[in-house]
Amino acid sequence: xxxxxxxxxxxxxxxxxxxxxxxxxxxxxxxxxxxxxxxxxxxxxxxxxxxxxxxxxxxxxxxxxxxxxxxxxxxxxxxxxxxxxxxxxxxxxxxxxxxxxxxxxxxxxxxxxxxxxxxxxxxxxxxxxxxxxxxxxxxxxxxxxxxxxxxxxxxxxxxxxxxxxxxxxxxxxxxxxxxxxxxxxxxxxxxxxxxxxxxxxxxxxxxxxxxxxxxxxxxxxxxxxxxxxxxxxxxxxxxxxxxxxxxxxxxxxxxxxxxxxxxxxxxxxxxxxxxxxxxxxxxxxxxxxxxxxxxxxxxxxxxxxxxx
Amino acid sequence: xxxxxxxxxxxxxxxxxxxxxxxxxxxxxxxxxxxxxxxxxxxxxxxxxxxxxxxxxxxxxxxxxxxxxxxxxxxxxxxxxxxxxxxxxxxxxxxxxxxxxxxxxxxxxxxxxxxxxxxxxxxxxxxxxxxxxxxxxxxxxxxxxxxxxxxxxxxxxxxxxxxxxxxxxxxxxxxxxxxxxxxxxxxxxxxxxxxxxxxxxxxxxxxxxxxxxxxxxxxxxxxxxxxxxxxxxxxxxxxxxxxxxxxxxxxxxxxxxxxxxxxxxxxxxxxxxxxxxxxxxxxxxxxxxxxxxxxxxxxxxxxxxxxxxxxxxxxxxx
Numbered sequence: 001x002x003x004x005x006x007x008x009x010x011x012x013x014x015x016x017x018x019x020x021x022x023x024x025x026x027x028x029x030x031x032x033x034x035x036x037x038x039x040x041x042x043x044x045x046x047x048x049x050x051x052x053x054x055x056x057x058x059x060x061x062x063x064x065x066x067x068x069x070x071x072x073x074x075x076x077x078x079x080x081x082x083x084x085x086x087x088x089x090x091x092x093x094x095x096x097x098x099x100x101x102x103x104x105x106x107x108x109x110x111x112x113x114x115x116x117x118x119x120x121x122x123x124x125x126x127x128x129x130x131x132x133x134x135x136x137x138x139x140x141x142x143x144x145x146x147x148x149x150x151x152x153x154x155x156x157x158x159x160x161x162x163x164x165x166x167x168x169x170x171x172x173x174x175x176x177x178x179x180x181x182x183x184x185x186x187x188x189x190x191x192x193x194x195x196x197x198x199x200x201x202x203x204x205x206x207x208x209x210x211x212x213x214x215x216x217x218x219x220x221x222x223x224x225x226x227x228x229x230x231x232x233x234x235x236x237x238x239x240x241x242x243x244x245x246x247x248x249x250x251x252x253x254x255x256x257x258x259x260x261x262x263x264x265x266x267x268x269x270x271x272x273x274x275x276x277x278x279x280x281x282x283x284x285x286x287x288x289x290x291x292x293x294x295x296x297x298x299x300x301x302x303x304x305x306x307x308x
Numbered sequence: 309x310x311x312x313x314x315x316x317x318x319x320x321x322x323x324x325x326x327x328x329x330x331x332x333x334x335x336x337x338x339x340x341x342x343x344x345x346x347x348x349x350x351x352x353x354x355x356x357x358x359x360x361x362x363x364x365x366x367x368x369x370x371x372x373x374x375x376x377x378x379x380x381x382x383x384x385x386x387x388x389x390x391x392x393x394x395x396x397x398x399x400x401x402x403x404x405x406x407x408x409x410x411x412x413x414x415x416x417x418x419x420x421x422x423x424x425x426x427x428x429x430x431x432x433x434x435x436x437x438x439x440x441x442x443x444x445x446x447x448x449x450x451x452x453x454x455x456x457x458x459x460x461x462x463x464x465x466x467x468x469x470x471x472x473x474x475x476x477x478x479x480x481x482x483x484x485x486x487x488x489x490x491x492x493x494x495x496x497x498x499x500x501x502x503x504x505x506x507x508x509x510x511x512x513x514x515x516x517x518x519x520x521x522x523x524x525x526x527x528x529x530x531x532x533x534x535x536x537x538x539x540x541x542x543x544x545x546x547x548x549x550x551x552x553x554x555x556x557x558x559x560x561x562x563x564x565x566x567x568x569x570x571x572x573x574x575x576x577x578x579x580x581x582x583x584x585x586x587x588x589x590x591x592x593x594x595x596x597x598x599x600x601x602x603x604x605x606x607x608x609x610x611x612x613x614x615x616x617x618x619x620x621x622x623x624x625x626x
Contacts, residue, residue: 032441032534034433035433035436035437035441036437036441038430038433038434038437039433039434039437039438039449042430042434042505043452043453045502046455046456046502046505046506047452047455047456049464049467049468049470049471049502050456050459050463050464050467052467052470052471052477053463053466053467053470056470063475064470064473065470065473065475065476065477065480066475110350110351110354111351113347113348113350113351114347114348114350114351114352116344116347116348117344117345117346117347117348117349117351118344118348118351119344120343120344121341121344121345121347121348125352126344126348126352129348129351129352129355131616132355132359132360133351133355134615134616134619134620135359135612135616136355136359138555138556138559138611138612138615138616139559139605139608139612140559140560140562140563140604140608141560141563142562142563142564142565142581142584142585142601142604143563143601143604143605143608144359144362146366146584146588146597146598146601147362147363147365147366147601148358148362149588150362150365150366150369150594150598151358151361151362151365154365154368154369154381154383155365155383168358169358171354171358172354172355172358172359175351175354175355179351204343205343208343229457229458232460233458233459233460233461233462233463235460235461235462235566236563236566240588250460250462251460251461251462251463254460254462254463254465254466255462255566255569255570258462258465258466258469258570259469259489259569259570259573266466267466267470270460270462270463270466273460273463274458274459274460274463277458277459277460278455278458281454281458
């Protein structure tokens, strides 16, 4: 996540190569074929099953395994069981996005403020809080979900199963993303810009608002995209903290019906969420490029990826 | 005259500061830090209320009482009054003669270890290739490697359920009639690998991208062969990344129950996550679920602390 040097030379572009198998074998800088082979194989293996599932969401028939022609039947044409007309599927889709938006709105400001505070306030309490935050990053999600379920069902005053509890739980689990990303960025920015602003007469708040925040914009933006895309896909926390069918998002719907002979409408539902995630990431990448324009160094997708 | 000769003693010079006293020091501290305290406090309170306290609630329920009539747990807040009935019960069923939890725990260990090893075998070459040889296709390749991150885990499992059904594409391609989705350990392990490999590739890539290829060239110049260079230079240098990546995939696997439910749905492949999930929603068994949660927490605490420590060393946390 720190600024790194690019490798100065490409290893596999050494000129005088000997021809033939023997030359290839003895070329000390050849790109190992098996690495290429594994990488391509991995990409096919990881993406093809999903592509097949997406294709079958456009199936005209009821089967998810036999192709019966292209249609939008499971999206909106079927008057009863399409995503658009089946209330339960419809509700799940809307609820997924409601959770995504609410959680992002709370998590990102909370996390950015926490990152700034913990970064600059030195002492036992902030470093302890930072430690706890990192624990929340690596704790197995099931454990946190059960703990929150116990909290809500056994103690709970303000929290109720359903949207409130789900958002509270998701914010807790996602808080670490903006904090880690923003702190990594703070580390590369350093303190000098802020100090210069204060020397030139800015108030501490003014320095943050007019100098630090604009410089943090790419990191904040990556956090927004990351948290939204991750919440939309979340399963463990939202399932335990849901109250009834009306607060079950798409992931829970898939879990409940995947083994119970569903129609391609389930694939259509999953495809729509996938589309939303991908759109937000592509949009994120474009805006990220624009926000971090003029910065030297790594290509945007690499810093974007390292932000993860 | 004598008074003018009295040297200005250090205590006198310090006087203004000691006059300010505790109040002054607090004032100075507040003046220096108030803004950061205001920024950090909401997050600290949030983590306390919704992370630390919930974990404590698990203890109060595991070591608490159960309502004799309604079978609902009665949390006990005072650690002195805790009793270990639920925990003893769980331990009896793990190690005792009627230990029907024991096999599931052992299976969890086997599944998680073999899935992690397979993940590493796949992820390391892919990350290595991307970091070192991808050249101008690097951006595109990275985008494709990140893609599974944005596809919901459930969607990806659904894809495999579709493929592996009795009349699914796999069986039709093989002209076979194999019942893949009922209690086959290999299917569950491969499902775990499929689900968690992306989480391993990215940290590995970040780590491998970090060290300069000059050291590899130096090793080769000094006469080391390909394998020798890998074994004595590349591998030791990438060890921290490997450890971080393995931890990041193992920890969520320890709580996984859904992969199992979707790809097997048979008790013959249940893992500790399934034990938690099967008892957490059953009245009267919340204590048991909590005990398993504590057990997993206990096991994962060391790797969690290790990860946090190495993250701090990298300067992410002061």
